[in-house]
Structures are given as C-alpha cells and as structure tokens.
Amino acid sequence: MTRREALAVLGKGGLAVALFDFMQRREARAEAVPPAPAYRGTHQVKPLPFEAGKLKGLSEKLITSHHQNNYAGAVKRLNQIQQEIGTLPKDAALYQIGSLKREELIATNSMILHECYFANLGGDGKASGTILDLLKAQYGTVETWEQDFRLTGLSLGGGSGWVVLNYNPHEKAVRHYWAADHTQSLAGGVPLLVMDMYEHAYQMDYGANARGYVDAFFQNINWDDVNRRTEDARPRK
Secondary structure, X not given: OOHHHHHHHHOOOHHHHHHHXXXXXXXXHHHHOOOOHHHOOOOOOOOOXXXXXXXXXOOHHHHHHHHHHHHHHHHXXXXXXXXXXXXXXXXXXXXXXXXXXXXXXXXXXHHHHHHHHHHOEOOXXXXXXXXXXXXXXXXXXXXXHHHHHHHHHHOOOOOOOEEEEEEEOOOOEEEEEEEOOOOOOOOOOEEEEEEEOXXXXXXHHHOOOHHHHHHXXXXXXXXXXXXXXXXXXXXXX
C-alpha cells in the first residue's frame, strides 16, 4: 500500500498522522544509508610533491596550471561520474551506463597517470639505482632506452598521449609503451616513469616544440621515485 492509499483509507485521524510520520521517518532512514564505496566519489587531489617554481625548463605557471586544471579536473570529474553511476535506476538505458563507465575509465587513468607524472618530477635527472640494471637488461644500454623513450614521446608531439615505462609482470621486465589517450594501457602493467605528451603539458612554455619539452622533462626526472616504484612492482624473492 502506498502512502497516499494509506491516508485515503485511514482518513485524517490521529492514526493516519502517526502512520504518515512513521513512513516519513522510514524513508529518511533509507535515504541516509551511505552509497557503496564504488559510488561515493571521494578521491582527493594530491598536492605537488615539489616546489612548482624549482623545475628546470618548466615554468611555475605551466606546472601549476597543469596540476590545478588538468589533474585536479580529472579527480573532480571522476568523483562526479562515480556518484552519477550510483544514482542510475535499475532500468537505466544501456547507453547511459556504457557512456559513464567509459568516462570513468578515462578519468581514473588520467588521475593515476598525472599523479605518477608529477611524482616522477622534481629530481636532478641523473639516472641511478635499481632501474638502470633493468633498462640495460632490456635495451642493452641506458642510452638506447632513453633514445627509444624520447622518440616515442616525439611521435606523439602535436597531438596527445602518454609514454609510460612499465614493469611488465607477464615478462618480468621493464618496457615503455605508447598511449594515444587515457584508455590505452598495458594490462597488469605498473607505471614506473610517466611522461605526459598532451599539449597542455608543454604548450604554454614550448608551443609546438615538443622536443624542447622532452629535453626539459629528462632534466627533472626524480629517479629515486622511479626506483621506489620499481622495487614495489617487482615480486619479492
């Protein structure tokens, strides 16, 4: 029986008022139940792990804009998408859930890759540590790997995408991969070094000069962070 039907049957007496009050309180309790974790959208923007004005060849204005607009925007968008998914009715049109799930993937990868990108900046650019042996094992020399990584980045210049050095658990090795957008990634791969090749990452400082940006990126790599990720990704002996 609906609330309207109950009131019609019971009339305007005290019992009707009591029933009305009970049903309101029951509905309020139902609405107060928090959404499941997947639908809460509570991701937080992480602050820059370095002083924005201290990088070589990358301006404070560029880094701040990139962090506040592109990265923080992805986090905000992801929260909104997840909350919206949680409000869909059971009979929602399939195109609605399909579209939202696609956007959730894009926003999630954008958030994660941006966090990795900013975390692997702020260093002196001098490669050292565990990662060197892994790069030599796969590419022969670190110089060969760097040339391959740089050229992969330049192939995305003037467009969009990412270059991601991953730990590949399938091969138990490190390899870097080309990604034209946020939906392309290595299955099971763990990002170790991430370079953003979307124009928002360099246009303000370098215009169409993607090569100048790639040079600046290498001057600022925080290899300590890359090594930390590498140690976390490799299986324990």
